[in-house]
Amino acid sequence: MSIITATTNVKEPTSVLARFTLKGKKAVVTGAAGGIGRATSMAFAELGADVAIVDIPEKLEKSQKVAEEIAxxxxxxxxxxxxxxSSKESVDHMVEEVVAAFGTIDVVHSNAGIGAHGDGPDMDLEHWNKMLSVNLTGVMLVDTACANVMKAHKHGGSIINTASLSAHIINPPYKDAPAITCYTTCKAGVLHLTKSLALNYAKYGIRVNSISPGYIWSGLHQGLPSERCDFEESTVPVGHFGSLDDVTGPVALLATDLGAYMVGTDILFDGGVTIY
Ligand SMILES: NC(=O)c1ccc[n+]([C@@H]2O[C@H](COP(=O)([O-])OP(=O)(O)OC[C@H]3O[C@@H](n4cnc5c(N)ncnc54)[C@H](O)[C@@H]3O)[C@@H](O)[C@H]2O)c1
Known part of the structure; x- marks a missing residue:
């Protein structure tokens, strides 16, 4: 039996800054006409990646503006x-378009999602199915279609899914409103989907991870009563909502080689909401 001495064959650390780059990489961001997706698209571009701005067909004009602005x-x-x-056909078509334009896909932020208006145990089945199809099935469809490109092109990649603090807790209900039911279920599903895909794809050099933002002042809050937002803010130990800047750091970490050993994990940043 040989004894391993701690200092034998330990690789010297390399430059942190040199690993914080996406130069030459090709990225896909879904929900990219919205607040968080636009912000992470900007972060990927700043780090050197070409970026596909993906959002619903109804927002194509807005997506084009975001794309032009970033370029x-x-x-x-x-x-x-x-x-x-939420449509396999639509996602497959998107992936074909991206590969035709960029040649391949290295980084994915699977981020499109819809909010919890009317969410609760007695919500319409139609509403329940719609949320599941976007917030959970949609993440799976985008991840698997993009991973298949990475596998075929044999270069690995990084896939980041947007979960939520609602994947970890059931948000404290506002006044007499029911505790949200479907959104939290979808987002908890995203955590396990992430782990399963991470296990399936690790051997191909494809890392799948998720982020769990807390309350971020962004598009998802449009249409909510300001009183409800004040209530949410009052539950945050640091005393305020998060900003888009609070999201781009964790996503950039997971996208670049700085996160090279992060596989199937979740980064939760919520100003302390889930402490208690
Ligand atoms: N803002 C928050 O407080 C918060 C907190 C935790 C998690 N999240 C999650 O972050 C993600 C982005 O949220 P945001 O605040 O930027 O919201 P947002 O409404 O600004 O952006 C979401 C985008 O997703 C797009 N989208 C919706 N359905 C789609 C579909 N079927 N196909 C393609 N695109 C679709 C919308 O058009 C929109 O542009 C969501 O998954 C959300 O659940 C947000």
Whole structure:
């Protein structure tokens, strides 16, 4: 039996900054006409990636504006694609378009999602199915279609799914409203989907991880009563909502080689909400 001495064959650490890059990479971001997706698209572009701005066909014009804005600001290539992530046909078509434009896919932020209006145990089945199809099935369809490109092109990649603090707790209900039921179920599903895909794809060099943002001041809050937002804010130990800047850091970490050993994990950043 040989004894391993701690200092034998330990690789020297390399530059952190040199690993914090996406130069030459090709990225896909879903929900990219919205608050968080636009922000992470900008972060990927700033780090050197070409970015496909993916959102529902109804927002194609907005997606095109985001794509133009990012291309101009960061000097990368961008395309806008109108896609419904809950439709396999639509997702497969989006992936074909991205590969035709960029050649391949290295980084994915599977982020499209819809909010919890009317959510609760007695919600319409139609509403329940719609949320599941976007927030959970949509993530699976985008991840698997993009991973199949990475596998075929034999270069690995990084896939980041947007879960939520609602994947970890049931949000405290506002006044007499029911505790949200479907949104939390979808987002908890995203955590396990992430782990399963991570296990399936690790051997191909494809890392799948998730982020769990807390209350981020962004598009998802449009249409909510301000009193409800005040209530949510009052549950945050740091005393305020998170910003888009609070999201881009964790996503950039997972996307680049700085997160090279992060596989099937979740990064939760919520200003302390889930402490208690
Ligand atoms: N804002 C928050 O407080 C918060 C907290 C935790 C998690 N999240 C999650 O972050 C993600 C982004 O949220 P946001 O705040 O940026 O919301 P947002 O409404 O600004 O953006 C979401 C985008 O997803 C798009 N989208 C909806 N359905 C789609 C579909 N079927 N196909 C393609 N795109 C579709 C919308 O058009 C929209 O542009 C969501 O998954 C949300 O659940 C948000």
């Amino acid at each position: 101009k600001r960061y000097g990368v290539k961008t395309i806008a694609v109108g896609t419904d992530v």
